[in-house]
Amino acid sequence: MMQIPGVLVAYLTGAATAALGMAPFLIRSWLGRRAQVERSAAAEEENARLTSLWQAxxxxxxxxxxARVPDLVMSLAHPRVxxxxxxxxxxxxxxxxRALGSVLEQVRDAVTKERLRVDSAARAAMQGTTSTIQAMLYQMQSTLQQMQERYDDPxxxxxxxxxxxxxxxxxxxxxxxxxxxxxxxxGLIREDSYLADIVVGARSRVRGYERVEVSNQLRDPVGAVARAVEPVAIAIAELLANALHHSHPDLPVQVALLQGHQGASVLIDDAGIGMHQxxxxxxxxxxxxxxxxLLTELGDPPRMGFPAIGQLAHQHGFAVRVEPSxxxxxxxxxxxxxxxxTHMDPESQSMSAMAPRPRSDTAPAPAPPPGGEGLPRRRRRQPTTAQARPRHADTAPDRSPEEAGQRWAAFQAGTESGRAAAEPGARQVEGNATS
Structure with missing residues (x-):
């Protein structure tokens, strides 16, 4: 058997020992490189994720x-958006x-404040303008009334x-x-007035008044207190105008006056197109x-009827609602x-000759003017001179002067008995016109 030299054995033994000493270092180096590769892959993955997140x-x-800010601005004017x-x-x-929501809230606050500021300025400007126009229209009304008294030509x-x-x-x-x-x-301050007179006066303010049929089912001579007369008349006129506008020209609008234990109601029914929920x-x-x-919520052109009714009802203590007819x-x-x-005293203040009598009232109602074309009188500044209106006020009937004169004389005679009682104490409040 061959003998290995001792020198070789010593060398091999030293080399093995050195290799074993290097093993941990080599293992750590390998593990380090593997971890570095893994970290690099994770870094690339994180970088891709962050890039995607940043893009998002x-x-x-x-x-x-x-999208969201324009939606918000639009929704402030149209809540259903x-x-x-x-x-x-x-x-x-x-x-x-949360940060994006905060931006939306700041935009909402800024737009709302600006809309309120613009709306307030527009209201102030329109108040001044309407006050001036209103005073001028009352003056025109008085002038036309005086001319009606001055001229006898029918x-x-x-x-x-x-x-x-x-x-x-x-x-x-x-x-x-x-x-x-x-x-x-x-615009007007009135005295206590029969509820039937208020309804008839409101009817005279709207185009198509001849289609309005009033039924008085009150048990007692019920009237409204002075402070509520004109606001209620305005509200009823707006409701009548709405009913007439949204129903066929051949269809009537039915009005009924009802009395309950807690108050009185005016019901206005039309057979028009109706409303959605x-x-x-x-x-x-x-x-x-x-x-x-806000004025900007009322459409173009703005529809003032319902908002005006709401303001009057809220300020003066009556209520208005609509429902399917x-x-x-x-x-x-x-x-x-x-x-x-209030309970009206028929002895001191009689009902208008044009107002419908309660069903329980057996007294004969005054005869209507010849031809049945009269319009119930409104409350006037000078009530004794107010006239009923013809059915077609914009066209003169094809009659001879003699016949027209006779009809006009009969028209005046037919309403003379009820004029003074029909419109008690309507007094105009003159506003100071501002330029």
């Missing part, structure tokens, strides 16, 4: 600017979502009535606008008068609580 954040900010949410659900519940009188009626239409629209813009007074809800909100309404259209209900009602 950029997209989210762009979505905020291009939805405001879109986050583009990426990864930001839900994070500080990023054709001239008819033209004057037509002009007076157009003046009344303009006054009604200006009046509603003034109320919506916060006018502190409605959302329209009923909007009408209820507007006519409650409890929530502020049994005739297929809309029923409007004006409710006056007992605090706004």
């Amino acid at each position: 954040l950029e997209d989210e900010v762009g979505h905020l600017a291009s 939805p405001v879109r949410g986050l583009l990426d659900d990864r930001f839900a519940g994070t500080n990023i979502e 054709y001239i009188a008819q033209d004057l009535l037509a002009a007076d009626f157009l003046n009344e239409q303009t006054l009604r629209r200006v009046q509603a606008t003034a109320v919506v813009c916060g006018a502190p007074w409605t 959302e329209e009923f809800q909007r009408a209820e909100r507007l006519m409650s008068g409890r929530t502020p309404v 049994p005739y297929g259209g809309v029923r409007a209900i004006v409710y006056l609580p007992g605090a706004l009602l």
Whole structure:
């Protein structure tokens, strides 16, 4: 057997020992390189994730600017417009979502404050304008009334009535606008008045009045207290105008006066196109008068009727609501609580000759003017001179002067007995016109 030299054995033994000593270092080096590779891969993965997250954040900010902020601004004018949410659900519940929400809230506050400022300025400007126009229309009304007394020619009188009626239409629209813009007074101060007279006076303010049929079902001579007369008349006129406008020209509008234990109501029924549920809800909100309404929310052109009714009802203590009518259209209900009602004394103040008598009243009603074309008189500054209106005020009938004169004389005679009692104490409040 061959002998290994001792020197070789010693060398091999030393080499093995050295190799074993290097093993931990080599293992650590290998493990380090493996960890470095893994860290590099993780870093690349994290970098890709952060890059994606950063891109998503950029997209989210762009979505905020291009979609969510415009949605928010639009929803402030039109509440039914939805405001879109986050583009990426990864930001839900994070500080990023809270930061973007804070931006929306700041935009909401800024836009709301600016809208209120602009609306307040517009209301103030319109108040001044409507006050001036209203005073001028009252002066025009008085002038036309004096001309009606001065001229006996029936054709001239008819033209004057037509002009007076157009003046009344303009006054009604200006009046509603003034109320919506916060006018502190409605333009007239009246005395306690029969509820039937108020309804008849309101009917005379609207185009198509001849289609309005009034039924007086009150048990007692019920009237409204002075402070509520003109506001209630304005509200009823607006409701009548709405009913006439949204129903067929051949269909009547039914009005009923009802008396209850706690107050009295005026029911207005039309057989028109009706309203959707959302329209009923909007009408209820507007006519409650409890929530502020911006002019920009009223459409173009703005619809002042329901907001004006709401303001008057809220300020003076009566209530107005609308609901589906049994005739297929809309029923409007004006409710006056007992605090706004008074018992009228027929001996000291009789009802208008044009007002419908209660069903329980067996006394014969005054005969209507020949031809049945008269319009119930409105409350006037000088009530003894007010005239009833012809059915077609804008066209003169094809009659001879003699026949027209006879009809006009009969018309005046037929209403003379009820004039003084019909419109007690309507007094104009003159506003100071400002330039």
